[in-house]
Amino acid sequence: MKTYKLTAFEPTGEKILDEAFQANDDTEAKSIGEQLLKEKQLEEKTHRCSSPAGKLVLFHR
Numbered sequence: 001m002k003t004y005k006l007t008a009f010e011p012t013g014e015k016i017l018d019e020a021f022q023a024n025d026d027t028e029a030k031s032i033g034e035q036l037l038k039e040k041q042l043e044e045k046t047h048r049c050s051s052p053a054g055k056l057v058l059f060h061r
Contacts (some may be wrong), residue, residue: 004029004057006036010048017042026057033058 001022008017017040023029033049049058 002029002052004033004049004051006033006047006049008037008040008042008045008046016045017047019051026051026055030057 001024003020003038004023006017006021006027007015010016017037019036021029021032023037025033029049029051034043037043037045037047043060045060047058047060048056050056
């Protein structure tokens with residue numbers, strides 16, 4: 001399993017979520033990231049999920 005990083009921000013740039021989680025691949029990481037954002041009601045905030053290699057697997061501005 002790989003460690004992915006999910007981060008969400010306020011419009012001011014303040015970081016409101018900075019969480020790491022495990023996934024088997026980018027597709028699974030995207031799904032997990034979307035679920036975490038939904039649970040925390042942050043899906044409309046600016047957010048990103050990056051792979052261990054630095055690839056963006058989820059992004060919203």
